[in-house]
Amino acid sequence: MYSKGFAAEETKAAFARAAELAAKSDDFSQRFGATHGQWTVALVRGELKSAREMASAFLQEAESEGRLVEVGVVRRGLALICYLVGDFVEARTHCERALAACDPERDREARERFSEDTGCTAMSILAITSWQLGEVERARELIERANGRAAELGHAPSRAHPLQWKFNIELLGGNAAGALGAAQDLAALGRKHRMAYWLTDAELYAIWARCRLHDPTASAALLASRGARSRGWFSKAVLAELELETVGVENALAHVDEALVLAAQSEQRCNLPFAHLLRGDILLKLNPANPALVEEAYRNAIEIAGQQGAGTWGLRAALSIAKLYRSTGRTTESHAILAPALEGFTPTQELPEIAEAQALLGLLAETDEVKAVTARRQQRRQLHVAYGNALIATRGYGAPATTEAFTIAHGSTKGDAPDPERLAADYGLWVGSYIRGELPSMRVRAADFLHDIAARPDSAEAGVAHRVLGISHWFAGEYAEARDNLERSLTLFQPGPGDDLAFRFGQDAGVAAMLWLALTLWPMGRVERALVLIDQTQARIGAYACPDSHVREIACSAVRADAPRYHSNRVKRL
Amino acid sequence: MRRDIIQTESNASELAHLARDRGLDFFSPQRMILEGWVKAHSGMPDEGLADMHRGVELLPEQKVRVFDGLFKATLAEAEARAGDVDRALAVLDEALATCERIGHRPFESDLHRVRGELLLKRDPTHSTTAEEALKTGIAVAKQQTTRSFELRAALALAKLYRSTARPAAALAALAGAIEGFAPMPEMPEIAEAQALLEQLRATGPPV
Numbered sequence: 051m052y053s054k055g056f057a058a059e060e061t062k063a064a065f066a067r068a069a070e071l072a073a074k075s076d077d078f079s080q081r082f083g084a085t086h087g088q089w090t091v092a093l094v095r096g097e098l099k100s101a102r103e104m105a106s107a108f109l110q111e112a113e114s115e116g117r118l119v120e121v122g123v124v125r126r127g128l129a130l131i132c133y134l135v136g137d138f139v140e141a142r143t144h145c146e147r148a149l150a151a152c153d154p155e156r157d158r159e160a161r162e163r164f165s166e167d168t169g170c171t172a173m174s175i176l177a178i179t180s181w182q183l184g185e186v187e188r189a190r191e192l193i194e195r196a197n198g199r200a201a202e203l204g205h206a207p208s209r210a211h212p213l214q215w216k217f218n219i220e221l222l223g224g225n226a227a228g229a230l231g232a233a234q235d236l237a238a239l240g241r242k243h244r245m246a247y248w249l250t251d252a253e254l255y256a257i258w259a260r261c262r263l264h265d266p267t268a269s270a271a272l273l274a275s276r277g278a279r280s281r282g283w284f285s286k287a288v289l290a291e292l293e294l295e296t297v298g299v300e301n302a303l304a305h306v307d308e309a310l311v312l313a314a315q316s317e318q319r320c321n322l323p324f325a326h327l328l329r330g331d332i333l334l335k336l337n338p339a340n341p342a343l344v345e346e347a348y349r350n351a352i353e354i355a356g357q358q359g360a361g362t363w364g365l366r367a368a369l370s371i372a373k374l375y376r377s378t379g380r381t382t383e384s385h386a387i388l389a390p391a392l393e394g395f396t397p398t399q400e401l402p403e404i405a406e407a408q409a410l411l412g413l414l415a416e417t418d419e420v421k422a423v424t425a426r427r428q429q430r431r432q433l434h435v436a437y438g439n440a441l442i443a444t445r446g447y448g449a450p451a452t453t454e455a456f457t458i459a460h461g462s463t464k465g466d467a468p469d470p471e472r473l474a475a476d477y478g479l480w481v482g483s484y485i486r487g488e489l490p491s492m493r494v495r496a497a498d499f500l501h502d503i504a505a506r507p508d509s510a511e512a513g514v515a516h517r518v519l520g521i522s523h524w525f526a527g528e529y530a531e532a533r534d535n536l537e538r539s540l541t542l543f544q545p546g547p548g549d550d551l552a553f554r555f556g557q558d559a560g561v562a563a564m565l566w567l568a569l570t571l572w573p574m575g576r577v578e579r580a581l582v583l584i585d586q587t588q589a590r591i592g593a594y595a596c597p598d599s600h601v602r603e604i605a606c607s608a609v610r611a612d613a614p615r616y617h618s619n620r621v622k623r624l
Numbered sequence: 625m626r627r628d629i630i631q632t633e634s635n636a637s638e639l640a641h642l643a644r645d646r647g648l649d650f651f652s653p654q655r656m657i658l659e660g661w662v663k664a665h666s667g668m669p670d671e672g673l674a675d676m677h678r679g680v681e682l683l684p685e686q687k688v689r690v691f692d693g694l695f696k697a698t699l700a701e702a703e704a705r706a707g708d709v710d711r712a713l714a715v716l717d718e719a720l721a722t723c724e725r726i727g728h729r730p731f732e733s734d735l736h737r738v739r740g741e742l743l744l745k746r747d748p749t750h751s752t753t754a755e756e757a758l759k760t761g762i763a764v765a766k767q768q769t770t771r772s773f774e775l776r777a778a779l780a781l782a783k784l785y786r787s788t789a790r791p792a793a794a795l796a797a798l799a800g801a802i803e804g805f806a807p808m809p810e811m812p813e814i815a816e817a818q819a820l821l822e823q824l825r826a827t828g829p830p831v
Contacts, residue, residue: 442650447650485687485689487689487728489727527730573625573730573768573773574769575771
């Protein structure tokens with residue numbers, strides 16, 4: 051494997067023979083070792099469907115036999131396969147489960163049997179997967195940790211994957227200096243331990259990095275002559291990217307088209323949005339007056355990125371198409387495509403496109419066209435929130451129609467800054483999950499709510515978000531976490547300014563915070579404090595009835611989400 | 625949760641008025657359960673149990689799962705009080721299954737405690753399963769840091785140990801659970817636990 055290469059015919063034949071012999075054996079370890087070799091070979095040869103089937107079958111067997119080491123090994127293999135086919139969510143799951151099951155003592159012996167350390171490899175694949183999914187800072191943290199851990203182990207094969215994936219992260223992020231460092235380390239490792247497979251790769255990686263840094267034209271030619279002939283579609287796309295900046299647009303277009311033809315024949319789909327995005331860039335440079343083909347290429351990139359959940363490529367492609375639209379006067383379309391792609395990203399040096407996209411979005415948002423569209427959307431959102439609130443009173447919190455109304459309201463906020471209606475929709479969706487007893491969805495909705503109010507952590511609405519999170523913890527019997535969030539909710543509640551929250555968030559924020567805190571503290575043995583809170587709750591409820599009975603009327607209409615009656619009662623009170 | 629009949633009667637009545645006057649149908653099942661529970665403890669067991677069952681059945685129809693454990697623990701207690709311990713245990717088993725199925729666990733400890741008490745009531749001569757249930761209630765309460773539920777389960781376990789001539793075990797079960805609590809009328813279990821603890825210390829071997 052390490053002298054002839056993972057994909058070599060000799061390697062394949064050796065593992066096939068081993069599997070044949072092991073098939074007759076009752077010894078699980080023997081059968082596993084042979085099959086592991088077989089699917090590794092299939093993986094490196096790009097036969098990903100076959101590799102996935104073999105690995106999935108063995109995962110079941112290893113799990114049913116309770117073989118924890120082997121389960122980890124299969125999961126790291128499946129993670130890589132899933133990553134390569136562009137199934138990033140599944141890849142992440144396999145990595146996280148492999149990492150969760152890691153045990154340094156137990157894995158020590160497994161390193162020799164299965165070539166490398168499961169933890170280091172799983173962490174590296176999780177890093178590159180996170181990068182694809184848009185979690186670029188997590189990717190950085192993971193890849194640095196994986197390389198640090200691999201260096202500490204002093205086990206040469208375990209260092210290769212972390213270095214390879216570090217190079218990939220630098221390459222995809224456009225950091226040539228970082229990529230060169232990783233490539234040189236990998237080359238040194240390959241040379242010292244005679245690992246031909248990694249040495250060949252590392253030399254190609256280094257050529258790319260030097261090309262970027264020092265001598266574009268000569269290195270591009272070298273890369274073309276040495277590597278791209280045999281290294282699959284992604285290498286051809288990388289070469290095309292270099293050529294776009296060096297030998298010319300025509301060459302670049304020929305190579306990217308060649309890459310896309312090969313990609314169509316390949317099972318490897320990770321980074322496929324890159325090839326389409328690059329094609330768009332090349333076409334734009336070739337003929338700026340004809341944006342239709344450019345738009346089609348960018349849209350292909352966005353579509354594939356969306357299918358894969360590849361948020362980083364989705365953002366890059368959306369930024370490119372947004373710039374294209376803006377340059378051709380299509381301002382509202384530019385805003386509409388960029389805003390949702392940017393959601394969830396916060397600026398970081400790891401991905402400068404985030405700051406660039408935010409700046410562009412800010413400019414677009416200031417135009418009259420975008421302002422008009424945003425206002426119309428907000429109006430529709432207000433209607434859906436009001437409708438959802440009305441349905442709470444008539445059909446119930448957990449009714450499908452209620453949830454549907456809030457889902458539409460929430461969906462229409464995509465890309466806009468969190469506004470009161472979005473927060474009300476967050477609440478409406480959470481309360482439906484809560485009433486129906488759907489804990490996973492409840493947790494997700496509560497986290498969304500808290501995320502949407504993250505910019506105003508001390509606001510009254512943040513208090514409601516903490517209440518929602520606290521109740522979700524209470525629901526799961528997580529009393530300590532419930533108490534912490536409900537205490538925070540109560541701290542953030544301000545009588546007076548917080549009174550109007552009742553209409554948007556189902557009930558009076560003060561009453562709800564005190565009541566839920568009491569309900570949590572009593573079982574925790576804090577009986578006296580719970581009773582004080584109940585008294586305070588009753589006093590606040592009483593304040594609604596006295597001195598002005600209209601206040602109680604307001605509270606009741608707010609609880610029922612009866613908007614006309616609520617407003618009419620408020621007017622009466624004033 | 626405190627099993628306070630007088631306060632519950634007053635609150636249930638107010639909830640009934642509010643729900644009726646303001647058209648808040650959503651609260652009808654809760655009202656039925658609370659009113660039924662009060663009736664079941666006020667000399668009208670059949671009517672009370674019927675109301676409670678109707679309320680408990682209406683909740684899933686409204687797709688409501690919240691407070692399932694609390695409502696079913698009180699329903700089970702009311703059933704047992706009316707003499708049908710098997711039906712009460714079936715209600716608790718269903719509630720514990722719901723805990724597992726949907727992860728709604730705030731009343732899990734109390735469900736085990738009530739189950740333990742009812743198992744003992746059904747067959748006082750075979751206390752092993754009751755003891756297991758009460759110990760589970762204590763373990764869940766410890767894990768959830770719900771000291772009030774822990775005290776209730778520990779009190780029930782201590783009574784079981786005392787009734788089976790195991791005063792040292794009773795003392796051990798109760799001593800840690802009562803720590804930090806001071807008697808108060810709103811939680812009579814504290815005074816009851818302290819009194820039992822004193823009796824055990826007075827009559828049992830030196831600890």
